[in-house]
Amino acid sequence: MDKETLVKDHLALANLYSNGKGVWWKTIEEASHVLSLTEPRVSAQQIKQARAVAAFPAEVIRLFEKSGTNTYVRRKIIEAKECLGWPEVVKRALTLKPAETRAERLSILSTLASGKRSENLFRGETPLALKKIYQEGLENGRWKNLSQASKGLGFTSNSLYKAMDICKLRKPVTDHFPPDKISVYLGTELLKVMNLLGCAEFERRVCLLEENNQNLSFKAKLAKIRADTVSVVTEIKVRRARGKVIIELHCDDKNGKLTSRQRDLVSLIGSTINAFNCVQ
Template sequence: MAEKSQPVGHFGDDPLALATFYRLMLGTRWNTISEAANEMAKLGFKASANRIQQALALSEFPREVLDLFKGVGMVNRTARELIRMRNEQGMEQIVARAIEIDPAGKSRSQILALICGIENGRNFRTYQRETPLSLNRRYRDGIESGLWSAMRQAGKMMEVSPSRLAEASAIAALPRRFLICLLSTP
């Protein structure tokens, strides 16, 4: 039995990285979405044709929308919801809302709820695999913008345990050389 090759990198749950990789290899390693899905599977990446198509659609969204997620990252669930909202409400409506949003201290779910025009963001589950660095960035943004002044208060507003915030802060405080090692490990 042939051994499956290990991926040289990974996308995790990042549709924008997937779209970038697809376009980078288009015309050299593959010519269609279907071929790309097959080739990525051989490389050890989990990327169905549907997921690639979704990633490409998301990557076409205006910067006003995508930039809101720079601090918290983008995941496949967020991509699905944004595409669904675009189909239901139209891009103009989404962009109009996006322009009014200050992402500082907000979670991915909160930003998504605001873009979709949903008052209570609890309709979107919190993505539990948020990286410690991303979580710490949100926490620090909230402190700087005055949304909260203590970890316990931030935890309550961010819907994250204060111990998880403390852990994220400790990881973010590690020397840069350790962080580079952590970030380069799949």
């Protein structure tokens, strides 16, 4: 394990401190000094936090021995303990298998803190990570559909549906916007642009990126796809409800003449449906 990874993993750092105590250092401050002789530096506070994590109940610690822990994991476990108490957290931990991946680690944190969950727990996660969490829940019987999974994870149903839709995008879109690297927010913006342009035009513009824009950031690529997109439609919302697909067109009608452009509106709806089919 390289030092940068070790510093971020509380259990590994706590173990290193314990093994070195009495051999290379006697106090936390001395350990901080020795470990900071090379980059990255290790503060006394980091060592204290690592030891605090190592002192968690063994039933909880075992869940993260393979996947490791970090500041975020420590904070969420402490929040669960403060909300539910160690007895309840340990009881839940005993029903879970140790995490081997980041997605499994997030799923465990969700279970340990259920009842006090927040969608913020998954903020910044990729669509593919959320898809894996959903699929794992299906396999172990934790939920039967997206609606149940949304409630179980503390999500709004729309957010999890969006993550699933983003993962269904086709090549060449996924070549430039991999679902295991972009955020759900950026993926949702991609879907909005595809709704406005239509699937064929959207994919055509993505293909044009291959010539000169391989090194652009995801946001810069999205901006290029959006460039020169002129439309009276300011936003298109697509949602599911009771087996139906509901399409909302939000249009700019400052001159009051939009109602006379029925053919344009029908065309826009057709493009939206085609784009929607691209992620089915």
